[in-house]
Amino acid sequence: MTTPTKLIPAQVIEETARLVAEHYVFPDTAEQLADLLRRRLAESAYDVDDAAELARLVTTDLQSLNNDRHLRLKHHADQVPAKRGAATLEAMRREFDASLGGAPHVQLLDGGVAVLELAPMLFPLEWAAEPLGAALALVSRADALIVDLRANRGGDPDTVAFVCSHLLDERTHLNSMFWRDGGRTEQSWSQPHVPGARFGGTKPLYVLAGETSFSAAEELAYDLQQLGRAIVVGERTRGGAYPCQGWTVHPHLEATVPVGRAVNPVSGTNWEGTGVQPDVACPVADALDRAHALALARLTDRPTDRLTD
Structure with a gap:
């Protein structure tokens, strides 16, 4: 013992x-x-x-x-x-194994609208590329797509770029990261090619988000929103835009310290403190039904609701 x-x-x-x-x-x-x-x-x-x-x-x-x-x-x-x-990686791996690699739910709704839940995290890309690629290829045939990030707590920026690559047609600058260590700057871009089929950059796309959505999940919603690619539905997210590293300072305690800051190439800023503001504001519990209704209206050329209430 x-x-x-x-x-x-x-x-x-x-x-x-x-x-x-x-x-x-x-x-x-x-x-x-x-x-x-x-x-x-x-x-x-x-x-x-x-x-x-x-x-x-x-x-x-x-x-x-x-x-x-x-x-x-x-x-x-x-x-x-x-x-x-x-410490963080060990806990992450347990959640990865218990969540089908971070894509625990795929569903086809009425009208050819697919739902892809990404939760509880956007896991490291070396783990997640295969299960996420399979899930994204599966929903690529849908007429419209709803990406559910309401229970996503964050994760790997490379995985954000991987998901975005399936939802865009061309290689696109998504984000820039400024690191304290050495004053380095790194740019994040979508990939020109993806394994399997691509949903692409023209069909209707909705992202569900709320108070639980955090960090890399917020980046995914924010990147797609700023590019005009997706409509964000739900509530304001938590507001964490600075990537961090963890150090064990006691056998049961880990200090997590942000070591960089994100700057979006469209807005020139990020979602730190403010969160991602939804285009269509509604209670987070109602976000899926609301996004489905918006998708159906767009697909059938019916007048849509206003983006904000």
Whole structure:
């Protein structure tokens, strides 16, 4: 039986403060946050013996300056490995295996309208290319498509580009990422070729989103919306546009720190803090029915509802 590792808040706080100061995408804010954590430690704000409670307290302080929801001290019930990012990858793999590779639901509705749910994440492309490619090829024959991201918490930007590639006709600039490390800039483009059939860039496309949609799921909705390719239906998303990395700072605690920021080539900005605003606002529970009605109206050339209510 493994002996539980004693929680020493001072060690966790100091290591978390160091990681934030060295890696957070905004250096000035990083220094302020590191100082805040150390000041709160000196004030005995973290004098707790429960790892989950410490994670809650520290996350509240980390998000207090600019409400960056990717910036967290994350608690894991199971002990996690020390290798950077390994905690997140292990949890991700379990969800991948339990969700048919991130495409748990495909359905054909009346009128030739297909629904493809992508959940609970957009998993790393080296895992997800085969199951997502199969699902996207299956719905490619539909007359209209609804992509359901309401339960999608984020994932891999490369997988965002992979999905977009099936929904566009030409190679398209989707996003740019600016990294703190080395001041690098990387562009994300859709792929000119996809395995299997392509739904393409002209048939009606709707994206369902809401408060649970986060991070890479938001990028998928935002990219397609800004390109004028899809109509987003539902509620405003959570608003996390900064990709992060994770470091284990205790056997049950992982510091996740944003290390880059996204800039959309159409809007010149991103969805951080604001979320993706729906084109058709409605309760998230009603979004599928609403999108289906819009698709049917468009396919039959009936007058459609206004985009906003």
